[in-house]
Amino acid sequence: MNKIVVGLSGGVDSSAAAAILHHQGYEVIGLTLWLMKGKGQCCSEGMIDAAYICEQLGIPHHIVDIRDVFQTNIIDYLVDGYSTGITPLPCSQCNKTVKFGPMLQYARENLECDRIATGHYARIQHDPATGRYQLLRAFDRNKDQSYFLYDLSQELLAGSVFPLGELQKSETRQLADKYKLKTADKPESQDLCLVESNGSMRAFLDKYLAPKKGDIVDTSGKILGEHDGVHHYTIGQRKGIGIAAAEPLYVIALDAVNNRVIVGDRTKVTEPECTVERVNWVSIAEPSTPIRAEVQIRYRSTPVPVTVIPLENSRVRLVFDEPQFSITPGQAAVWYEGEKVLGGGIIEQTVNSEQ
Template structure:
């Protein structure tokens, strides 16, 4: 059945966005493809090829200047401060579901923007608020990366793959013989060659200045290659023969020092959060029992989220968590629903 509205699909040329476009066409929507030019080394060629195969219009919007200013420059600045940022968390509300969504609606006349994310958006019939839920495929769930989305975003977006598995998307692409890239998307899209450390070495060479590796008592036990090469929780690549396993427990950018300790010293039960945001748009005023993740690829764990004033909150876990990294996000869930979260400002005392 032909539907009256236009849906814009954010297309990268990968399996997920290609399958999303194909699914919406099958449902009868008037589909247009749209690709963001974010970085000089990111090609739009695959997306254009898929759009041609699907026989849909394809548009390219150049947001390189905005992306550099909004995402890349803050990414580098966080490393200068000894933190470990997550650029996708910033890009999603500001670029993909900010500027791109605005372009799709205003310039292309699209009713909604669809992407290939594995998450779900549903309207709560009681509160009339939009909810962000985990994707059905737990192995691909991307709700963590989307926790900063607000009501004005959610009401205008679709995540068709949130109700399906990766295998379902792969089958659609293979059945239609679409020339989609089989590579999994990279953690950091603008790092197309080498590692993010190589990117930082060329973009901000001062971050690869050698400095001391200290134990938690302040004694120097080695030398690091530059704070950009280390993140809290890291064990491999320290270059220290200590006779026991050591982990990065803190990065002191002011002293250009990497502090290492035992696994027990890296474990933390209490985390302070800043830049809090909640999907409902309403701040919490009392403690809430949640299940929280401190990294994208970790299991969430039971915790208590407590507002402590000045726009901050404490996340107190039932059990100590391994090496919460300042700059990363802690995302809180209530069952399948994303409550919200914040940026890890600091961790509390070590739990021995």
């Protein structure tokens, strides 16, 4: 089948992906998900630009209203997480439950199409030996988004195409210019869509979580200052704590139950291991014994050597070769073998977080 549905956010990357496939001879159908009201990509402005791109390319454009799904799976998820003292990562959750899943379902049920494409920078290949679809880093390591895609199932990987995976960002811009796309010079989104539409994460959270004053304490429980809500802080934070001290202080734990922010020196926020839950094994089947890999505990962090120890109930323990700074509950840990994503999951409470 030469038909493919392309998810269009109104940005240059998804626009270029659609144009590339269109010029390769595919029967392209544009699909934009209506996630929320407001400005920015994936919102009102993005839908208008996506519609314009479809008009330029002469392809159909569908808009699917999934605001309720986005509210439940992303907004409620974020608010609940921050209120309990963790720092949730919405992007991987959004990709699986809000974008790829609903897009592929809509394509199959309404458009008689079993493949979708997006403007993500990553690659997919099929391994005949194991029968698994493997997720690989993009050629452009500065734009690589495989970290955010670790939670895609084998079914979703089998039905997905990433036309930009072998391109540099500069090449994407050049192609968008070549095809005279309206979005060719559109600035990139620098933040999460919720941050972009609300101005800051703090402003977004303040719409849902009321200020609640509490104590900032050291590890002995000594009160050092006052905060106006644990949801305004994250593990490893140094700036904005508002306490003068001889040595720099970092947030080392968030105690939502007692409404306390716990701070300490840098050594207190560096740990040798952590546990990870909701693990999805991507390019390989779940191993029964420990494996060696390289792990990223944040999107922009440098991959570091680690031993991944499988546990029960879709969990693993990560033992780092060297202690790592700012391991943050709620964020994703994704482990690789070279350019191949082996698996990933959500960081649980760490030793310091349980104080």
